Amino acid sequence: MSSKTAESMRWHHDGRTDDGLLRHPADSLAWKTFDQKFPSFAGDPRNVRLGLASDGFNPFKIMSTSYSTWTVILVPYNLPPWICMKQSSFILSMIIPGEKGSGNDIDIYMQPLIEELKQLWVGVETYDVLKKENFNLRAALLWTINDFPAYANLSRWSTKGRYACPCCAAQTCST
Template sequence: MEDRQWMYTGRSSQNSLTDEWINKTDAFLERAFARIKGGRDTWCPCSKCGNLRRQTKLEMGKHLVRHGFTSDYTIWIYHGEVDRGRDEAIRQRIEQYDDDAGVGDMLDDYHEGRREEEPEATAKAYYDMLCAAQQPLHGHTKVSQLDAIARLMAVKSQFSLSRNAFDIMLTVFGSLLPEGHILPKSMYEAQKLLHALKMPYEQIHACTKGCILFRKEYAEAKYYIKCESSRFLEVDSGDGQKKQLAIPVKILRYLPFIPRIQRLYMCEESAKQMTWHKTGRRYNAEKLVHPSDGEAWTKFDAIYHEKDREARNVRVALATDGFNPYGMAAAPYTCWPMFVIPLNLPPGVLFQRQNIFLSLIIPEHPGNNMSVYMEPLIDDLVRA
């Protein structure tokens, strides 16, 4: 195979392109679109789209000049080249939605892997659900059962439909579909199908002053003695005494990140990307192109040799900032979301939306108590 370092060495910025890069990129575009039949767009390999979005030839050319090629894309598997016979499996996507990218890969990897060893129970349930959900809704459409349910659940959420209204909507839609369709008949059936997709979610009660979280040794406490704060809202009971309602004063929402990291290893393609920090090729050793090239990463490797030996060990970054979810014109309020970002991934996909995991939603400004709200996240980091 030809040497394709030109893809990365020939473009230092959108204003600095070598003649080789321009000529070979033009040839790539001609090749990519020559194989398309009956369509005007195909997967865009720029570092922004990362082969997850489709673009026309003109737009793709602009993207490649502006953003460059996505990292480590020297085998053009999305544009006609075969990588170990997996071209067809990789291209099995639900093209209407970017969020479905990778489902075909996971199913393919699952069936190949079953010949060698059975997956653990959680992964097996997840794959079995995906296999069932990829069935067409009926014999005259390519829309899958999972796709249909996801769209309808999005409508339910957008318009705040009640459970009863959603059940009626499913009944009406079902009566309009051909006989033998597999659209669920109720919200219960839809949720049962989506159960394996669900991520763990915890609501943790917090002290109104941010002193503690009511978990572990404080799990059953109704007050925090040191600051005399009530766990629940209090009202006057009429006899001069205060009565606690079953409504917590402050709630921290925690979405554990470990299950989402595990799902990155369920697909061969993303599992391979998770070792890029150690195995990925750098085309310019003098430039810092990834956090693993930095001094902090190198020092960590020097101190913790056992962590450095295994490329699959995950390193993450934490990011947070406050904002008003109701807009500037609404009543003054702020919440602080905290995100977990796996740093193992290649530069081209490191900061893509699907790889930035929301982990904490801290109510109001945390002030000096950020470490208190981070306790469940830190516990998972230590356990991992």
């Protein structure tokens, strides 16, 4: 409903310099491949591309305690680079408190978010204040941003031992 926000959310399409240099996630091969694979999604620049960041931290700064809090944050990458990585643009989707880290049980906490992301993939009707029309807004999760222990919890991929590298898999040199 904000014309300033609506304009910023189209920046990746309308205002970005496309000169072959990597200045924004829209310049990346992953973004371009996604657009080729899902042309109906890419056809409307108002559709939102998201990154998901998650990691645990000790909120009391006492290393001897096992208490851990996990945040799950969504980052809207449609925005210009000087806005998308500002704290005010982050979407804090959940906080997972606990005596220990959520570990492999993080998927239980993530289920409501996953259901909402599935709904956003299909789309929800919303209003575009710039064009003064309703449209079907869709969203897609393109990336996760995390360290290897968090990656292991989110993806259920073991990042230790024989298959530690998610890219190399069976070809990982474990010596």
